[in-house]
Amino acid sequence: MGLKTWYEANIMPRMITCACSQGQVMKRRAAVVPLARGDVFELGCGGGINHAFYDPSAITSYAGIDPHEGLLDGARAAAQEKGWTADLRAARGEAIPFADRSFDCVVCTFTLCSVDDPGQVLAELSRILKPGGQALFLEHGRAPDRGVRGWQERIEPVWKHLAGGCHLTRPIGAAWQAAGFAVETLGEGYTPKAPRFAGWMEWGVARKPL
Numbered sequence: 001m002g003l004k005t006w007y008e009a010n011i012m013p014r015m016i017t018c019a020c021s022q023g024q025v026m027k028r029r030a031a032v033v034p035l036a037r038g039d040v041f042e043l044g045c046g047g048g049i050n051h052a053f054y055d056p057s058a059i060t061s062y063a064g065i066d067p068h069e070g071l072l073d074g075a076r077a078a079a080q081e082k083g084w085t086a087d088l089r090a091a092r093g094e095a096i097p098f099a100d101r102s103f104d105c106v107v108c109t110f111t112l113c114s115v116d117d118p119g120q121v122l123a124e125l126s127r128i129l130k131p132g133g134q135a136l137f138l139e140h141g142r143a144p145d146r147g148v149r150g151w152q153e154r155i156e157p158v159w160k161h162l163a164g165g166c167h168l169t170r171p172i173g174a175a176w177q178a179a180g181f182a183v184e185t186l187g188e189g190y191t192p193k194a195p196r197f198a199g200w201m202e203w204g205v206a207r208k209p210l
């Protein structure tokens with residue numbers, strides 16, 4: 001096993017899990033994930049960190065994808081612990097293996113930064129959502145301040161190799177809007193105690209038109 005493969009299999013998932021489970025981040029999850037309703041699809045569900053935040057009484061079914069098989073095993077175990085029947089598949093958001101108009105709700109947390117083609121992924125999320133369905137998003141990305149953006153642009157070329165393909169400069173709410181969703185912002189701001197270049201977050205609801 002080469003150093004890069006070893007790093008990606010052993011170190012990188014732990015680093016990401018650690019960064020994505022710090023207190024302020026978990027607080028944001030608690031503001032977004034419990035809003036999920038009906039038939040729910042989660043993009044890039046990773047090891048199932050969001051499972052603790054769903055309101056089981058509001059959910060009729062749960063499905064998710066992630067390309068990382070090792071992380072999916074964790075998500076399957078987390079679902080089993082909750083007694084959920086979860087349809088969790090190894091796949092990428094650029095080609096989601098579910099039929100058109102299958103879901104009432106999409107959950108997308110800290111994943112659009114890492115996909116290869118955000119425009120294609122958003123088109124896929126729109127395809128699998130029912131008309132009027134909602135996508136709940138919580139992402140870090142492109143900061144509004146020019147100085148911070150400059151650092152994001154300088155750091156990103158190295159960062160994305162260390163952090164599993166994570167990009168720092170991607171727009172968040174604006175990307176959902178550009179993909180045809182009506183966006184209601186629930187919150188935005190820098191994450192306390194996080195470096196500003198990685199700490200700008202936006203969260204909200206993106207609705208697919210009827």
Ligand SMILES: C[S@@+](CC[C@H](N)C(=O)[O-])C[C@H]1O[C@@H](n2cnc3c(N)ncnc32)[C@H](O)[C@@H]1O
Nearest residue numbers: 020044045046068092093109110111114115116
């Ligand atoms: C920073 S982690 C976030 C995991 C989880 N969503 C969370 O909130 O903690 C990014 C996730 O996106 C997944 N990912 C990377 N490329 C992807 C793609 N093309 N389609 C779907 N998921 C992808 C990774 O395997 C990883 O689980």
